[in-house]
Amino acid sequence: MELTRRQLLAGVGATTLAAAGIYELAERAGRAPSRPEVTARPPEQHVLGGLRVVTDNNVEVVVPPLHHEIVTLRLPAGGPADLRDAQRRLAQVLAGLDQDYPSSPAGLGVTVGWGLPYFRGAVAAPARDHVPIDRRASRSAGHPVSVLLDAIRFPSDTSGVLLEQNDAVLLLRSDNPAHIHDAHERLVGNLDVWQPTSIRRGFVGGGFDGGEGLPHRLAVAAGVPGADLIPEQAELFLGFTSTQKASLGAERIANIETLGYSDGGPGGYFRQGTTMHVSHIFEDLESWFLTFDDRQRAATVFGPARNVPEGTLTVSQGKDDVPSVAAIRKDASRYARIGHSPAIQQTSRLAVDVVGRDGTTYAKGTAVPIRADFNTLDNPFYWSADPGRDGVSPEARAGLHFVVFNPTSDDFHRNRMAMDGVLPGGRRLPLAPRDPGQGFNSVLTTTHRQSFLVPPRRHRSFPLAEMLQG
Numbered sequence: 228m229e230l231t232r233r234q235l236l237a238g239v240g241a242t243t244l245a246a247a248g249i250y251e252l253a254e255r256a257g258r259a260p261s262r263p264e265v266t267a268r269p270p271e272q273h274v275l276g277g278l279r280v281v282t283d284n285n286v287e288v289v290v291p292p293l294h295h296e297i298v299t300l301r302l303p304a305g306g307p308a309d310l311r312d313a314q315r316r317l318a319q320v321l322a323g324l325d326q327d328y329p330s331s332p333a334g335l336g337v338t339v340g341w342g343l344p345y346f347r348g349a350v351a352a353p354a355r356d357h358v359p360i361d362r363r364a365s366r367s368a369g370h371p372v373s374v375l376l377d378a379i380r381f382p383s384d385t386s387g388v389l390l391e392q393n394d395a396v397l398l399l400r401s402d403n404p405a406h407i408h409d410a411h412e413r414l415v416g417n418l419d420v421w422q423p424t425s426i427r428r429g430f431v432g433g434g435f436d437g438g439e440g441l442p443h444r445l446a447v448a449a450g451v452p453g454a455d456l457i458p459e460q461a462e463l464f465l466g467f468t469s470t471q472k473a474s475l476g477a478e479r480i481a482n483i484e485t486l487g488y489s490d491g492g493p494g495g496y497f498r499q500g501t502t503m504h505v506s507h508i509f510e511d512l513e514s515w516f517l518t519f520d521d522r523q524r525a526a527t528v529f530g531p532a533r534n535v536p537e538g539t540l541t542v543s544q545g546k547d548d549v550p551s552v553a554a555i556r557k558d559a560s561r562y563a564r565i566g567h568s569p570a571i572q573q574t575s576r577l578a579v580d581v582v583g584r585d586g587t588t589y590a591k592g593t594a595v596p597i598r599a600d601f602n603t604l605d606n607p608f609y610w611s612a613d614p615g616r617d618g619v620s621p622e623a624r625a626g627l628h629f630v631v632f633n634p635t636s637d638d639f640h641r642n643r644m645a646m647d648g649v650l651p652g653g654r655r656l657p658l659a660p661r662d663p664g665q666g667f668n669s670v671l672t673t674t675h676r677q678s679f680l681v682p683p684r685r686h687r688s689f690p691l692a693e694m695l696q697g
């Protein structure tokens with residue numbers, strides 16, 4: 228049964244009504260920044276053109292799209308013929324959206340990802356040969372490891388984390404909410420090749436030109452606890468800018484093939500593809516702003532050795548700002564604190580210069596993951612097909628829909644383990660995963676997570692379905 232936006236809002240499943248009103252405010256409040264014109268459309272689904280870079284506190288910052296939506300989906304039962312028909316119909320709608328919108332924040336970013344249930348079910352036969360192997364992870368494990376892995380519970384996760392089993396996911400991004408609504412209607416409301424299991428909405432930024440950012444404005448409007456403590460111009464609820472150009476993977480570095488972790492599978496089917504991790508995280512704003520003072524908050528993100536003047540939101544994260552493990556250990560024993568970024572950087576930055584498969588030389592200290600996370604007032608989702616299982620509540624609540632593109636799922640696991648103080652090879656940093664001194668972890672609660680394989684644009688619709696017999 229197709230669920231139009233109106234039916235969804237009319238309560239088929241459960242909507243966080245408080246959030247519904249807030250998102251209308253977001254759509255009225257968000258002022259689309261000027262953006263460079265974009266014509267080219269990259270073979271990668273996860274690379275957006277027309278991204279604006281501004282300078283804040285002498286640091287280059289990438290300005291992400293204002294509005295975001297994630298839809299997770301499951302497939303109806305069906306045979307090979309149905310799948311090929313579904314592949315054709317989805318491809319048509321996606322091509323229509325490409326026609327109507329440039330792949331940029333001013334236009335619309337559409338990314339389609341596919342979960343392990345899809346590769347283990349509908350297209351299991353061709354998937355066995357075609358889903359690429361992660362060479363680095365296979366070497367460490369001593370057996371073949373796929374680029375796409377089941378999500379796991381990390382040391383700082385609470386026991387209630389739901390490891391999801393969706394067949395597919397849609398990520399929609401734009402400065403213009405009308406473009407996201409239109410894409411939702413065309414890809415979900417008016418298309419029955421799949422069924423939504425959840426809708427997740429959110430926003431980021433909006434304060435880079437000196438005005439009030441959406442995080443402060445919407446959190447205050449929703450009356451969430453601690454909202455008035457959020458810095459007015461902050462890009463994110465927790466205050467600090469998180470899209471420094473130097474700390475985001477650039478262009479093709481997060482492609483499956485670029486750093487040589489994989490060749491993209493037979494015939495390079497998945498070359499120019501990537502993997503995407505999606506999780507939902509509640510943020511305890513009061514604990515963050517009331518139990519950490521300004522200096523402690525900066526030390527918790529950037530490490531206790533960084534001298535960050537009070538009130539600073541944007542801190543440089545260049546290649547030379549990456550501390551060694553020895554320096555982190557010294558800080559931990561001296562200040563009982565490890566920064567979010569310094570810990571993660573032990574795995575998210577290149578340890579040596581690398582000449583990529585694209586011929587580019589990526590210098591030591593270059594960031595690899597491309598984060599696309601955004602804040603939300605969903606609790607935990609805007610809509611769920613199973614509100615009981617997902618714990619949906621009508622009260623608006625501060626959180627983050629975390630989205631990151633990594634060359635492989637194992638690469639993401641290395642980053643996420645490092646965030647909890649566990650480094651490759653099992654070396655442990657000296658603080659417990661949820662210790663208030665271990666980065667943000669003590670004020671974050673993850674509720675849901677899953678990883679997806681993001682094919683290149685040419686294979687984004689029902690990948691491998693064309694290879695099915697029968």
Ligand code: HEM
Nearest residue numbers: 465467468469470471474544568571572575594627642643
């Ligand atoms: C509510 C949760 C989170 C918030 C508010 C947050 C915020 C931030 C901020 C402010 C930075 C530093 C600025 C920067 O270097 O760009 C950062 C860096 C980063 N975060 Fe998070 N983060 C969160 C969760 C996560 C999670 C779950 C991961 C998963 C691994 C993650 C991965 C990263 C990475 C890879 C970097 C860049 C490190 C580098 O410089 O290479 N973050 N984050």
